[in-house]
Amino acid sequence: MSKSRLPQSIDETLTLLGEAGYVADRALATVLFLSLKMGRPLFLEGEAGVGKTEIAKVLSQTLGRKLIRLQCYEGLDVSSAVYEWNYTAQMVEIRLAEAAGDTERRSLTEDVFSERFLIKRPILQALEPDLAGAPIFLIDELDRADEAFEAFLLEVLSDNQVTIPEIGTIRAAEPPIVIVTTNRTREIHDALKRRCLYHWVDYPDAERELQIVSRRLPGVRERLARDVVGFVQRLRQEDLFKKPGVAETLDWASALTELDMVALDPETISDTLGVLLKYQDDIARIQGSVSKKLLEEARAELAAAE
Structure with a gap:
């Protein structure tokens, strides 16, 4: 499919994502296709590291559109965002x-x-015309911004416009492709969600996560990839403060490859848990005999599934 042309079916959307190595399930491809077809913002919710932000990057890459990113944070205001x-x-x-x-x-x-004399910030940039087509506008981690800013976005998401008191209303000639992400650290108001199509991005199952590792890290040995995915899948069932996302799975597989590992062993797991887990309490909980037990259970589950 040529760049800039939007996919015309769910299957084309799956292919589009796959061209950039993004392994999506059909439910995600369906809501993304509908978002593109209907010109509606796509609201993606899920745990950190499951690939929400990556979708906007993939669309920018495969469609040949400019990516404009608004990284949200507490205290974000009009002067920084608009x-x-x-x-x-x-x-x-x-x-x-x-x-x-x-x-x-x-x-x-x-x-x-x-x-x-106007300095244009991400929102205003996203409303500008572009020869390559409407840009991909990523509003990332909206839950980190204040509720007041969330309310300000309603005009942008509803009418693709912003009002500048000294100039007037600036409206997009062609609405941007809007991706909104949140890690659900707080609830987003229904008024904003109603303006979007919604999808919960969950952790992938073992088969899809193995495909992701294989596509993104083709140099990882097959046995190591299976061990890593099996262990991470089993680890997510534990009571952890922060479960590892797909991003951590890829980081860990890459790190183990740098160590020339061909398969996992309990000692290496304990030595490299800092790549996979980001809180000391979680690391302390998993080190030692627990990691050995999880590895054995993961291998048993994979063997039973074959």
């Missing part, structure tokens, strides 16, 4: 006008509050 004025340049313009004797207030105000 626009701000270049005050330094405005002051220079005012001083030059005064020096030239051009001090007519109305014309000077219109001049310094024109678009050439």
Whole structure:
């Protein structure tokens, strides 16, 4: 499929994702296809590291569209997300006008509050036209932003526009492809969710996770990949503060390959758990005899499934 052309079916959407090594299930491909077809934002919710952000990156790569990312955080405001004025340049313009004797207030105000003094932030950039087609606009980890900012987004998601008091309303000629992600550290208001199509991105099953490792890390030995995926799958059943996502699975498989491992053993697991788990309490819980037990159970489950 040529770049910039949107997929015309669910199967084409699966193929599109697969071209960039993203192994998606049919449910995700279906809601993504509908989002693209209907021009509706896609709201992706799930644990950290399951591949939500990666979907926007894959769409940018495979469709040949610009990726504009708004990384959310506590305290995010309009000046960081939408626009701000270049005050330094405005002051220079005012001083030059005064020096030239051009001090007519109305014309000077219109001049310094024109678009050439406007610093465009991600939201405004996402509404601009682009020769390659509407950009992919990633609003990442929305749950980290304040509720007030979440409310501000309603105009953007509903009407593909923002209002700048000094200029007026700026509307996108072609709506951007919007991907909103959240790790569910807090609930997002229903008013925002109603404007989107929704999908929960879950941890993959063993078969799909093995496909992901094989595609993303073709240099990993097959036995090691099976051990890694089996162990991680079994590890997610434990009572952990933070379960490892697919990103951690890939990091761990890559790290073990750097150590020239062909298969897992309890000692290596204990030595490298810091790649897989990010909290000391989780690491302490799994080290030693527990990791050995989990590895044995994982291999037994894989053998039974064959």
